[in-house]
Amino acid sequence: MKIFKLICIGVTAASMVACGSDSSESQISSKYQGVWQSPAYGQIYAIDDDSLKSYLYTSSYCWLEDSQEDFTTADLEVSARLISNENQLEVFAGYGTEEFSAPGMVFSKIDVLPDVCMQNLTLSVGDDGYQVDYQRDLAMVYEVFRDHYFDFSQKNIDIDVLYQLALEQLLVDSTEDELLEVIVEMLTPLADTHIQVISPDGDDYYTATNKPTLVSQFVAEFAQLYQLPFPIPVELLTPQLAADLNAYIAAMYQLQWDIVAGYAHEPASIKTAANGLIRWFEVDNVGYIYIGSMTGYGESNPDLTATELAQSELDSLNAALDSALTDLTDTQGLIVDVRTNNGGSDYISLAITQRFVDTPATHVYSKQAREGDHRTELVDVLLSPSERVQYLSPVAVLVSANTVSAAEVFTLAMAQLPQVTLVGESTQGSFSDVLSFELPNGVEIGLSNEFYLSPGQDWYEFSGVPVDAAVPFFTLEQRENDQDLVLETAFELLVE
Structure with a gap:
C-alpha cells in the first residue's frame, strides 16, 4: 500500500x-x-x-x-x-x-x-486552547473526502447525504471511539481498499476490498469448517478461535507456495534473495520468479532519510534481480508471479519493469490527481531499458485479485510491453496512492485521490487490470489436487 x-x-x-x-x-x-x-x-x-x-x-x-x-x-x-x-x-x-x-x-x-x-x-491536540469538538472533526473528514476523493460516481455515492446521516448519529456526549465508528459508517459505502481511519493509538478502524481476496476466501472456509456464520461475528471470536483462524490462514498461504515449489525439479534448485521476497527456479527451459512485495527490500534503520531508504531498497532489489535474471537469462520464457503481492512503492515496480523494457522512452502508464472539479495535468511515465541485467524473451505475468496497489502498477506497466502476457485473474483494482491527513485530534484519514491510466487512457480502478488468459487462482479443487492451473497455463503459453 x-x-x-x-x-x-x-x-x-x-x-x-x-x-x-x-x-x-x-x-x-x-x-x-x-x-x-x-x-x-x-x-x-x-x-x-x-x-x-x-x-x-x-x-x-x-x-x-x-x-x-x-x-x-x-x-x-x-x-x-x-x-x-x-x-x-x-x-x-x-x-x-x-x-x-x-x-x-x-x-x-x-x-x-x-x-x-x-x-x-x-488548533491541534497539545496546543494551548485546543478543545475537543467531534462535530468539527467529522466535518473535517467530510471536507477531506468531498474535496479530494477521486470519484464518488463509480459507486453512486452522495457524500453530502452520508455526512448528514453521520452527523445525526454524533451526540453531544459521544466518545472518540464513537466518533471513529461514525466516520467508518459514513465511509463504508465507498468500499475502497485504500481508505484508512486510524485512531491516535494506531488502530485502523476501516477495512474494505474491491474484490474478495485469499484472506476472505480462507476465512469463509474456516467458518464452514467450524460451522460458524460468515462473516464471523466479532463476539464469537474467542482468543483460541482467533488463533486457530490465523493458523489456518498461514497454513493456506504456505500451501499455496508449497504447490508452486512442487513444480521445481528439486527443492534445492529454488533460490531466494532479499529475505525471501525474490525466489526463482527453472523448469524445462522456462524460468520462474516470485516477487513477494514492492517494499521491504531496504535496510531497517530509523536513522535513514526517505531517499536513503529508497536507495537501500533499490540496491537490495537490483542485486536480487541481477542474480535471478543472470541465472535465467538463457531460458526460452519467464514466468513472473505477483499473485500475492500486496504492493508497496511505485518506484520499486518501475525498477522491476525496466528489466524487461527494450525501447527507450516506453510509455507504461500515466497519472494525475483530482483537483476540485477537474484533474491535474496528466503525467506520462516513460521507461528506458535498464543498464543492468535484462530479460527480453517472452514473459508471462501471473496476477490475481490479491495483486494490489503498486503490484497493479507493475502489472499495468508490464502489460504495455509486446512480449508480455497476463495470466490469472484481474487485479484488485486499487491503484491510487493513499493521501493521508492527520487531523488536529490525532486521527489519521487516508483516501484515494489519484487516477492511474494506461497509455490508451483506460482506468482500471475497482475493476483491476484485465488478463489475457483467465484462469482461477488457488481454488479448493486445485489445492486438493496439488495443482496450480495458472502456473501451468503460463508454462504452456511460453513453450507452445
Missing part, C-alpha cells in the same frame, strides 16, 4: 526528512522561499530563510501539521527539487530517489497563505 505524508518527522514521512541537519548553509536559498501549494493534495509549505511550516487544509479548515526550525537548503534538497523553470516544487522523497523515482507531488508558488490558514487556523 502506497502512503505518502508530507511532514518533516523522519523516514516514516515522504518528504522533508533530514530536517535540522548540520550544514554550513545557515539559510534556505531564496529560490525556495515562499508559499508553495498543492491543491490536489491539500498541502501547503511555507518556507522562509531558515524554517519550514507544513499545513493541511480543506475548504473550511486549515491546521499546522509540522514546523521545522534551523532548516537548510541541504535539508530541502534531499527531498525536493525545483521543476518547470523553478516555478514548481516537486517532492520526490517517498517516491524514490532523485535519480530514479515515480512521479512525485508537485507544488506551485502562491503569493500568501490562503485566508482559511491566515484567519481560521485550527
